[in-house]
Amino acid sequence: MESSIIYVLSISGQPLMPTTRHNKVWYWLRRGLARVVRREPFTIQLCFETSIHTQPVSVGVDTGSKTVGVAATTNGEVVYQAEVHLRTDISEKMTQRRIYRRNRRARKTRYRAARFANRRRQAGWLAPSLRSKAEATVKAVRLVASLLPVGKVNVEVGSFDTQKLQNPEITNLQYQQGELQGYLLREYVLEKWQRTCAYCGVRGVPLELEHIVPKSRWGSNRVSNLTLACRPCNERKGQKTAAEFGFPQIQAQARVPLKDAAHVSAIKTSVLQQLRSFFGATQVSVTYGYETKYKRIQVLGLPKSHTNDAVAIACEIGERVTPREEVYQIRCLPRGQYQRFNGHHSEHKCWAPRKVRGFKLSEVVKAKGMVGYIRGRREKGAFLIKEVSSGKKLIQVVPSKLERVARPTQGWMIMRKPT
Ligand SMILES: [Zn+2]
Structure with missing residues (x-):
């Protein structure tokens, strides 16, 4: 197991080179020569002057x-x-907010001036x-x-770089396995044929560059002779040309260069x-x-x-x-939610206190050998824990079984893997 990296800031807060010398860091921390500024990623700040020489x-x-x-x-x-x-929840949340606002306008509340007319979209x-x-x-x-x-x-x-590929159909790019140019060419052909097999139209499988007139019959390596095929189609086509294989239109299609790449x-x-x-x-x-x-x-x-x-x-x-x-x-975490009341007549306030049983939302916690973040809290009963990477539900567990790993910082939660 390699030792983890510790990030180091200078006394003025400037980043220095990171270190893996944990003994040194613990020595500094014990002696009060450094302080912890962030738990994840673990970052310390030195409390003494050092010469600053960093490598970019x-x-x-x-x-x-x-x-x-x-x-x-x-x-x-x-x-x-x-x-x-x-x-990925932004547009859904915007719709929800719009519904709440509409609802609020329909209720007997103070007059709100129409605001739609003084909004203009800026460039960009x-x-x-x-x-x-x-x-x-x-x-x-x-x-x-x-x-x-x-x-x-x-x-x-x-x-791929459109500038390098001003005229890929004419400039005779060489197709060779494992060369940078080969990769450029492959990306171009993938884009041109929309990442689908030209013969059966299958997507999402490994595709091969395929010579429309086979190389064995003196077909060229030019882009206008290349298309995409899945493994089965490529094998079935074998030594035939595309026309002989029953796809005469592909030859014509291959001659048209990709527009607006x-x-x-x-x-x-x-x-x-x-x-x-x-x-x-x-x-x-x-x-x-x-x-x-x-x-x-x-x-x-x-x-x-x-x-x-x-x-x-x-x-x-x-x-x-x-x-x-x-x-x-x-x-990335949302900073809050727009719902303020629930119940049939919007009679219940539904904002929870910042801390419930000592825990805030989105804290990374450990429980039953699993690590996740707090998504739901209850005054009496189990908390809902979700996985950090996927956002999927992990477990429901009572707060007394929870062990804190890291607090959410500045709009996101950070977790180290493997922990
Ligand atoms: Zn195919």
């Missing part, structure tokens, strides 16, 4: 619509890995659900910047913009999925996961690092 840490961000991977590397070492689970406006995702992604990177001396941030913005989505534009204004435009750079895939598989030899992708994104091409065992599971 590079951060990789694997953006996603549900889960974001964040990793930090320095000197060929991984120093931070996290999976951030974004909120995002729907609330997307805005929440973009902001949480940026916040996750800023969390790393509060723990480590971040020098560079790499963000994956799309599956992979644009950067609104949410990623917003993430980039915010990161650039925080870290400075020169510190933030963009990478593409085909590069990530190449680095992860060919250079690092890692299986697919959000954190492994983030590690690959953080690395330079050709740089080798080993990922760590511990991964932080981070879950």
Whole structure:
């Protein structure tokens, strides 16, 4: 079992290089030479002056619509890995709020002026659900910047670089297994054929690049001769051309180049913009999925996961690092709820006190050998515990059996895995 990383801040609060020397840290803490500023990720602040020499840490961000991977590397070492689970309940909650407000207006309450007419959408406006995702992604990177001396941030913005592929149908890109160009080409073909088998239309299975006129019959490696096929179709087609196999239209379809290839989505534009204004435009750079895939598989030899992708994104091409065992599971939390009353005539106030039997909502707790967060509390009876990574129900347990692991901080809960 490797020893876990402890993050260190200087006396003025600036992040220093992290350490794995636990003995030293406990010595400092016992002597009052350092204090704990955060339990998860475990962070200490030194109470004495030190010379500050740090090495720049590079951060990789694997953006996603549900889960974001964040990793930090320095000197060929991984120093931070996290999976951030974004909120997916925003639009549902907005609908609920709208219902509550409508309801309240229909009740006999004070006059509320109409407010719809003085709202204007600014340039760069995002729907609330997307805005929440973009902001949480940026916040996750800023969390790393509060723990480590971040020098560079790499963000994956799309599956392939449109600039490098101005005219992929004409420039004779070589398709060779395991080369960076091969990965670029593969992503392009995947996008062009919408990730479906050209012959049976199956999705979500491993697809192979398939030569429309087989190589054995002098078919070229050009993009206009490539399509996607699942394993069974590829085997059945064998030495036949697509026309002989019964799909003459595929040849014609393959000659049409992909139009408007992979644009950067609104949410990623917003993430980039915010990161650039925080870290400075020169510190933030963009990478593409085909590069990530190449680095992860060919250079690092890692299986697919959000954190492994983030590690690959953080690395330079050709740089080798080993990922760590511990991964932080981070879950974005709502700050409250809109429901104020319940009952048939809205006669019951339904806000609970901050603490029930000593516990707050969203605290990470341990019970019966399981770790989860508190989702529901009762004055008399069992608490509802849910899993941090998936949000699924774990157990119902009485509060006396609970052991606190970490408190929620600044809008999210953080848990370490393996614990
Ligand atoms: Zn097929």
